Amino acid sequence: MATIKDIANAAGVSLATVSRVINNGPKVGDKTRERVKKIMVEMGYRPNANARALVTQKSASLGVVLAELLDPFFATLAHGIETVTRRHNVQILMSAGSIEKKTELKAIETLLEHRVEAMVVHSKALDDDTLIEFARQVPGFVLINRYIPEISNRCVWLDNVAGGRLMAEHMIRSGHKNIAVISSRYQIVDPIQRIDGIRQAFEEAGLSLPESSIEYATPDQEGGEKAIQNLLAKSIPFTGVLAYNDAMASGAMSMLQDHHIDIPGKVSIIGYDDVLLAKYCRPKLTTLRYPVEMMAAKAAELALQYASGQPPEDGVTFKYTPTIVKRESVLTI
Known part of the structure; x- marks a missing residue:
């Protein structure tokens, strides 16, 4: 593999000049710069990113x-x-x-x-x-x-507040009044904001969202299964489920189907993110597209x-x- 010294010898210039060309430095004429670049291509030279970082104090x-x-x-x-x-x-x-x-x-x-x-x-x-x-x-x-x-x-x-509102409004417009929420247990702002949006939509529709209708779990498929299992164990009535993300929605769907609860015949569900998984759930998952x-x-x-x-x-x-x-x-x- 060609080295910076090989390039300098072939171009008839100093090592410093080649270094300036590699790092787009000043004090190099246009013709010289183009000649050095051409020789670098011909000789298959590729600058070492780590070495360049040591010289320029920057990383590409x-x-x-x-x-x-x-x-x-x-x-x-x-x-x-x-x-x-x-x-x-x-x-x-x-x-x-x-x-x-x-x-x-x-x-x-x-x-x-x-x-x-x-x-x-x-x-x-x-x-x-x-x-x-x-x-x-x-x-x-x-x-x-x-x-x-x-x-x-x-x-x-x-x-995320707007996202929570959107998913709740769609479920409410579809005629659902008993709606459960399965959300992330992590103490971060995203689930808090989404539930805030959900509550706003509920209040405007004259509905309530009691804490007993919210289940928190890990934001993955296993968490979705666990959250639905807990709702069913508490005998919480619901015909709609709003999920923190598509992974939780997928797990929830699996648990509901294990209990012979038809989707969407008995329970409707909305996810969040619109990852590839949403298209391959059965039935295909209605969700919020996160760009x-x-x-x-x-x-x-x-x-x-x-x-x-x-x-x-x-x-x-x-x-x-x-x-x-x-x-x-x-x-x-």
Whole structure:
């Protein structure tokens, strides 16, 4: 494999000149720059990203902190980021935060150790002040799926209150009055906001949502099964279920079918996220489309934009709104 010395010899220039070309530095004429680049291509030379970081104190990478790496939601989020980094020829350094304060902090600090200056962070456990401080330290620091007013133009976020309202309004318009909610047990803002939206829709319709009709569990299929099992054990009457996400909805559907409860004949259900799983449930799941891939691409573009010293105008925010996707799991009664 060709080295920087080989390129310098072939081009008849100094090592410093080749280094400047590699790092887009000044003091190199256009003709010389093009000649060196041409020779690099001909000799198959590829700059070492780690070595470049040592010289420039910067990394040609975008750091990403996700809650989980295997969850379909976060896989879709990662794919949205990857479409941007591929276009910009930037590598991804990815880490999991696991919705735990210490783990999220370690994930961000690890990226900083790699001199990452563009970073998309999904953080639910760290407090606002810590994230605001990181935004001051890291040029391209961007939050996804979280809103902090002090750094609002670095936040790409979803209106979860509106999402909760939408799913409740659709279930109520379909004629359902006895509606249960299965939600995430994690003490983060998303489930709180979605239930706030649900309560708003209930109040406007003159309905109540007693605490006994809300079950909390892990936001996965097993959690959905457990939540429905608890509702059935308490003999809570319901003809509709609003689920925190599609995974919980899928688990709930499985438990209901195990109890020979027809969907949507006896119980209608709405999920949230519109991950691929929703299309392959039986019946196909009515859900809220979370434009996570679009949001992730925007967050990646924004992080690279900040890192390059070109921030958006002051006062610009990046709020997204979910939309209802009607399939087969809701029956009008």
